[in-house]
Amino acid sequence: MGNEDSVLLSRILTELTLSFHIIYATIGVGIPLMIMIAQWVGIKKQDEHYILLARRWTRGFVISVAVGVVTGTAIGLQLSLLWPHFMELAGNVIALPLFMETFAFFFEAIFLGIYIYTWDRFENQKKHLLLLIPVAIGASFSAVFITIVNAFMNAPQGFDLAGGQLVNVSPIVAMFNPAMPTKVAHVLVTAYMTSAFVLASIGASRLLKGSDHLYHKKALFLTLKLGFVFSVASALIGDFSGKYLAEYQPEKLAAAEWHFETEEGAPLILFGVLDNGNVKYAIKVPYALSILARDLPKAEVIGLDQFPKDEVPPLYIHYLFDAMVTIGMVLTGLSLIYLLGTWLRWQFIVSKWFRWLLVLGGPLSVLAIETGWWLDEVGRQPWILRGIMRTKEAATSSGQVDLMLLLFAGLYLILGVGSVVVLIRMFRKNTVEQELADRASLKAGERYDA
Amino acid sequence: MTLEILGITVLGMFLFGYIIVASIDFGAGFFNAFSTVTGKQHILTKVIQRYLSPVWEVTNVFLVFFFVGIVGFFPKTAFYFGSTLLVPASIAIVLLAIRGSYYAFSTYGGLKHKRYTILYGLTGLFIPASLSIVLTISEGGFVRMEGARPVLDYWRLFTSPLSWSIVVLSLTAVLYISAVFLTWYAHKAKDEEATNLLRKYALIWAGPAIITAAGIIVEMRTNNPEHYKGLVSLWWLFALSVMFFAGSVYFIWKRQAYGLAFWLMVGQFTSAFLAYGISHYPYLMYPYLTIYDSFTNESMAIALVIAFVAGLGLLLPSLYLLLKLFLFNKEYVQGKRDDHA
Ligand code: HDD
């Protein structure tokens, strides 16, 4: 097998592992915050429903963390196994956040162990809630640190190359690269948003399946409130990400927007298809791209004509970009309508079809996460480290990547199916009604004992 | 102390930590599966699950810490080990995944199958076996350079007595470490029956563990004379190790001071690990890679050390809390409390 093959296969395997990991990782970043909020509301209002909400989410969360840990260990090792040249260079410059990430995992893992095994141990529920704070901090910081590494791949700095040798390395400058602020913020906020919509989707599907319990209504209202806040934030920070691209990675923005010629007052192309280099069936919004990229309708936006052909990313990232942005807009709208409808007592928000839309929200937001990352990673091509190292120079020379690809594809299939089956079983077997009744009788028993 | 030595010391600590906590975990899984097959499940499963469930993730992080740390301190290892280990490391990942998913699906998710438990138990033997390959190839002679690319010679690896001895050592060590710890744990849990059974396992595996360890040193003589010479010059560390070993076996035999026996066993492995590590110096992989020519730049090294110290400040108190609540909490250990979410 030639090197061409192992580059292609290494890319596919990396893509597969990361695309799988990111589902569990995103949920793992966002859900601790949601549990914290629910438990806090429960303690404040002395409402058993919210406490039970936190408890049931925790049980599901543990499963997604376990799969996240397993696939994360895989990607962590695969980076060295598949991209040895890249990791050798990256190790010299950007190892610091990777190293700090493991501390964040450590912190999270320790307190998660404590949190889940001390549910009824404390008299004062607030003490138990305190244990969750390190879990949420650890989860969010592991996302911050790994995203910093990825930001560095997009905007490498903090070192000089002198005749192939790395000199003047500054780990701190490498960490605080121009891509970092928008990227970290966007990744965190979209993780919270996705978790909120995934949980809302569970609540909505329970309501559809015949249970009309107040518990699910409270869950749906809480998660959609959070979902709305975070989706507005996602769109805002997404806009900043676009401005970052216009400044530092104009080829990625131009490819995502099918902006071929450098021009002033550039229009924004929405949707459409590319047919022999001609854009068809697209919606053109005049001046919108200039506004998006530089805040001014007349500003100049760099087009693909400024770049050599072999440095232009694949043009299909336009579809990825559109998918992400559309989903973001749709979910913002959907949650807003639900909130307004609840306050103004619109009847249709309790109708079947509207609840079905809410059920769709969860999978859609996960899809937005996936398309966002594909946009980001494919849009960086042909570079693995933009402007410094090409992807094809970084790959392993091993001839066995094809077998490993099959091995891991099988593994992810089993893990994916397994985790879904286990989660469904777990919540079906132990219904909310049953559990609320159990806890009530337990409480009554305690009172009787005393 | 140079930065290189400081770096390898940090990594050594995490590797050693992983060896101990992971051995306990792997061995426990194996004993659990073994008891399922032999119908003694009622004796062991409770004790084992009580200990393992809250800490398995922490165990895994030790490993992640080690491989992330080594790429940070010694970036060239990513090239040499990364290029050669694709297949063995991928297999280890898949086995680790089976283990992690067992906790997720069985312990937390309630999916119980006998076959799954057995598979989980077997990974406890296969993972150390596949990870031990890293130690073997670091001894040199298994990787050759084809132009600029390092290639692993599988034929030599699978036909070398050294690599098989290291595999056997890893297995006996796993079972011994685990049995000694669990004897202590079961004793704390006041579980007479489990203590007796685990004590028996500890005594059974003590002999093979020490014999295979001695065997490796002999193997090394032909395989890597340079390393062998280093090992022999550190004879006093091995003598210390054997004394610790004798002490812990004595206490277990006498049914006394199981806690002390465990710490003596840790002492035994610490001194052997130190002797191995010091005599391996300065090589990471004979003869291509030393800690000096693979070291990162100075500013990164300093940044990593600072991060490490700050991180420890955060972790040690948290680890202490974890141990206090689960390992040293009488009510929890004895099964009087089960506050799982
Ligand atoms: C729920 C998920 C989600 C939603 C609704 C959005 N995004 Fe996003 N986006 C991501 C999830 C995401 C992501 C997965 O988190 C990415 C991939 C890499 C990254 O940094 O964040 C991303 C990347 C990303 C990038 C590329 C950054 C780069 O490559 O450096 C841009 C320009 C935007 N987003 C812009 C937007 C805009 C204008 C949105 C308007 C609604 C939007 N995103 C909604």
Ligand code: HEM
């Ligand atoms: C932005 C994308 C990513 C996010 C948000 C993310 C987040 C997470 C989270 C939340 C976990 C679970 C940690 C735990 O609970 O212990 C995890 C596990 C892990 N992730 Fe990712 N991850 C991302 C991408 C990556 C990448 C690219 C790598 C490779 C360097 C990676 C390496 C790991 C490792 C090694 C683990 C296992 C840690 C452990 O054993 O506890 N992650 N990740």
Ligand code: HEM
């Ligand atoms: C977790 C969310 C992520 C997803 C879904 C994702 C997705 C992808 C995809 C689709 C590719 C293939 C691009 C192509 O070859 O056309 C890729 C490549 C790659 N990604 Fe990411 N990525 C993620 C995060 C990260 C992070 C945080 C890092 C860095 C630590 C990273 C490192 C890499 C590397 C080294 C490659 C291979 C080289 C390349 O193709 O440029 N990825 N990823």
